[in-house]
Structure formats: structure tokens, C-alpha cells
Amino acid sequence: MSHHIVAVKNLRHVYPDGTTALRDVSFRIHHGESVAIIGANGAGKSTLLLHLNGYLVPTSGEIQIGDFPLTKGTLPQIRRTVGMVFQEPDDQLFMPTVYDDVAFGPLNLGLTGDDLDRCVIEALERVGARHLVEKAPYHLSGGEKRRVAIATVLSMSPDILVLDEPTNGLDPYSRRQLIALLKEFRHTRIFTSHDLDMVLDLCERTIVLKDGEVRADGPTLEIFQDEELLEECRLEKPLSLQGCPVCGGRR
Numbered sequence: 221m222s223h224h225i226v227a228v229k230n231l232r233h234v235y236p237d238g239t240t241a242l243r244d245v246s247f248r249i250h251h252g253e254s255v256a257i258i259g260a261n262g263a264g265k266s267t268l269l270l271h272l273n274g275y276l277v278p279t280s281g282e283i284q285i286g287d288f289p290l291t292k293g294t295l296p297q298i299r300r301t302v303g304m305v306f307q308e309p310d311d312q313l314f315m316p317t318v319y320d321d322v323a324f325g326p327l328n329l330g331l332t333g334d335d336l337d338r339c340v341i342e343a344l345e346r347v348g349a350r351h352l353v354e355k356a357p358y359h360l361s362g363g364e365k366r367r368v369a370i371a372t373v374l375s376m377s378p379d380i381l382v383l384d385e386p387t388n389g390l391d392p393y394s395r396r397q398l399i400a401l402l403k404e405f406r407h408t409r410i411f412t413s414h415d416l417d418m419v420l421d422l423c424e425r426t427i428v429l430k431d432g433e434v435r436a437d438g439p440t441l442e443i444f445q446d447e448e449l450l451e452e453c454r455l456e457k458p459l460s461l462q463g464c465p466v467c468g469g470r471r
């Protein structure tokens with residue numbers, strides 16, 4: 221299914237203040253893959269994700285989503301395919317009620333009436349936020365906002381789900397719920413996270429960014445067992461690989 225491939229070729233991004241956030245990033249992600257993008261603070265993870273549906277424009281290089289190169293002309297099509305959950309839920313929620321926020325995308329696609337209601341409720345139920353439907357987003361707690369932000373994207377039924385730090389601010393129960401939800405999602409998943417146990421649990425493949433470059437790209441377990449690589453990229457092994465006396469340790 222070529223229409224779900226994400227291909228990034230020689231991507232470079234320089235911010236207007238002269239900061240080079242991405243230097244020469246290339247990779248290909250195929251349909252159904254679950255891929256983590258990890259790296260220390262400032263490695264370029266958010267900058268990279270924001271290119272995947274055109275929120276940032278490359279300084280140079282190319283992005284292809286399925287059969288379409290990402291250009292101004294293909295942007296509407298690509299935004300229907302790639303659902304993006306931002307790092308800050310406040311960047312995603314801007315309507316007076318949770319219902320309106322979750323309905324915004326499907327409404328723009330032409331859904332109305334009972335079909336729209338069903339779509340909104342279903343998306344909220346999937347993230348355990350059905351009870352918040354009438355609330356004002358700015359009254360929600362941080363974790364509730366995050367769940368609703370994810371629902372705004374699920375309501376669009378994207379083929380590719382892109383999430384920036386999805387477990388940030390979630391309590392342990394909600395974190396586990398979210399992991400279960402992401403496991404259920406059968407299409408392509410790409411996300412950044414400092415929650416390396418979640419990465420190990422959810423992603424067969426991990427891309428490590430360092431100073432705006434791909435430093436490693438391969439099977440997640442292999443990456444987490446490469447101590448030199450982790451040290452060089454200022455990363456730590458997931459707790460479950462540290463023989464942690466509290467969590468029992470997998471290895």
C-alpha cells in the first residue's frame with residue numbers, strides 16, 4: 221500500500237533565527253510500522269514531526285506521503301492522511317467545547333447530524349473521555365486535554381498517526397490506557413517520546429536523532445542494548461531493561 225509510505229529524503233531545517241534543527245535526515249516508513257523517534261532534548265524530534273504534515277516547510281530536502289510529494293497543492297490530501305497530535309494540547313484545542321473540537325475535522329470533511337455525533341462520541345470513548353464532551357477545553361486538566369487532543373485526530377480516521385510525546389502529563393492509569401489504544405491502531409504510528417519503556421512496548425523500530433541527524437535506525441531492542449550509542453546520544457535504557465528491582469526487569 222504505497223499510499224501509506226512516509227519517505228523523508230535529505231531533510232534540512234533551519235529556523236529563521238539561524239538554528240539548524242535538522243541537517244540531513246532520511247528514512248522510509250512503511251504501512252503498518254510502529255516507529256519511535258527518540259533523542260535528547262533539542263535533538264530535532266518535534267521539528268521533524270512538524271514536517272510530516274506540512275506545519276513546517278523544509279529548508280531543503282523532500283517529504284513524500286504515499287504517492288504524493290508534500291507541497292502546498294497536496295497539503296489538504298496529506299492532512300487527511302496524516303493525523304498529528306502536537307506536543308502541547310493547547311495548540312490543538314481552540315473551540316468552545318470538547319464536542320466542537322472533536323467535531324471540527326469530520327465537519328470539514330462533510331459529516332453532519334447523527335453521523336457526526338456518532339463519530340465524536342466514538343473518538344472520545346476510545347480515549348476514555350466521553351464524559352468530557354460538554355466541557356470547555358480550557359477547563360480540562362493537562363491529562364484530560366491530552367486525551368481530547370488525541371480524540372480530535374482519531375475522529376478523522378487517519379491512515380498515519382503522528383504523536384509528539386503522547387504520554388506527557390498522563391497519570392500511570394491513563395498512560396497504560398493510551399498504550400493499549402495505540403496498540404489497537406492498525407495503521408502506521410510514528411511518535412516521539414522520552415518514555416522509553418513505552419517505546420520498547422510499542423515500537424519494533426526506533427530512529428535515534430542526535431544534533432539534527434539520524435544517528436541510528438533499527439530494531440528497538442538492539443538500539444536499547446547498545447550502551448555506547450545510548451551514552452553518546454544522552455539516552456538511558458528503559459527501566460524494564462535495567463533489571464530494576466521495582467518493576468522486575470525484563471533482562
Ligand SMILES: Nc1ncnc2c1ncn2[C@@H]1O[C@H](COP(=O)(O)OP(=O)(O)OP(=O)(O)O)[C@@H](O)[C@H]1O
Pocket residue numbers: 235236237239240241259260261262263264265266267268
Ligand atoms: N521556533 C524555533 N526557532 C528557533 N529555534 C528553534 C525553534 N523551535 C525549535 N528550535 C531549536 O531547534 C532545535 C530542535 O528543537 P526540537 O524542539 O525539534 O527538539 P526536540 O528533540 O523535540 O526536543 P525536546 O525533547 O526538548 O522536545 C533546538 O535547538 C531548538 O532550540
